[in-house]
Amino acid sequence: AQNADIAAALIEAAEQWLKDQGMHRVLAPLSLSVWDEPGLLTQGHDHPPTLMMGHNKAEYQDWIEGLQYETVKQLFTYDLPVKDGFPPLIGKIVASAERNSKLKIRKVDKKHFDRDAKIILSILNDAWSDNWGFVPFTDAEIDYAGKKFKTIVYEELIMIAEIENEPVAFMLTLPDLNEATKEMGGKLFPFNWLKLLWWLKFPKSSTMRVPLMGVKKELQASRLASQMVFMMIEYIRRNAVANFGTERGEIGWILEDNQGMVAIAEAIEAKINRVYTLYQKEI
Structure with a gap:
């Protein structure tokens, strides 16, 4: 009380x-x-x-x-096991997309991460512009985001989709740093800072989080958009399992009424594991 x-x-x-x-x-x-x-x-x-x-x-x-x-x-977050792959239908979609010579999925280039961060956030500003609560990233915020994420960016976990060399979609995935810091009790000294640096250099993470994904508006709801998304998800899944020892992924957050993203989560058999609520009140 x-x-x-x-x-x-x-x-x-x-x-x-x-x-x-x-x-x-x-x-x-x-x-x-x-x-x-x-x-x-x-x-x-x-x-x-x-x-x-x-x-x-x-x-x-x-x-x-x-x-x-x-x-x-x-807002929903979705949990899914990734170690053993996705349903067979996803594999068929990816294989079909790989036969499209105009479509390319590439990793980000950490040597040019400022450039790629601007590409990603430009797509994000376009892709999310009709979503509830959307606030566009300013140029200053884009520059800040590039610096903020660079430490925990791993090239094989972030993909950009291009059609005839034009970036049109992206998927951002991050290893769960909380796994590394949970046992530190909020303390870096005397030796936890060394453990943290080692993890950042050679991360192992049983969990990956997908905080952001976007497809340019002009392509949303198209067959090509679905193909690109499933290709990025599958390529990142393979890299996460092989290189980071990942066993589960978490997608989110996703707006409860974002039918496109909810459908994608359900297609890969992800299940809601957390719900976040936003409140309002007239004063």
Whole structure:
């Protein structure tokens, strides 16, 4: 009860600050935008959080909903085993796509990662522009993202799809750094910093997270888009299993009403393992 009262007082103070700024509605929780750990974890508390995903105690949900906050959107993450491959249909789709001489899937080039980061985020700005909550990346944010991700970028885990040499789709995959840091207890010294550097140089990760994927709008809902997506997923799966010892993947987050991405997740037999909820309230 005491913790609930403290939470209510903190939220009331935040609401008052927003009112003082002339705001009339709260959309929360968000860390600056939907790109930065959005939503309250409302299902899947038994799963440890993967890289760049939020985590909170289950009782937070009752505290927030008890203050007249209503669900505005839910975000899903999907869990799937990857060690033994995907259903046969996926293999047939990939094999068919590989016969298209105009279509090429390439790895990012870490030596030119700034260039490839701009390509990826340019596709993202186009691909996601109609999605709920979309906020376009600015040039400054694109430059920052390139620097931010470079340390944990591994070329064989990030793919760009090209049609006649024009980049039209991408898939970004990251090894789960949380696996490496979980046993460190938040401390780098005396020797954990060496362990961390070693992991960054020679990472082994039983879990991979796919935080972002995008296909240019002009191709979305096309047969070619599906082929490109499944090719990128399969190529990255092979590399993750062979080079990183990966056994499971996590896709997300995905908007609950993003029918295209939900269909892809279901096609590779992924299952929802976590739900994040975004709330709103008129103030």
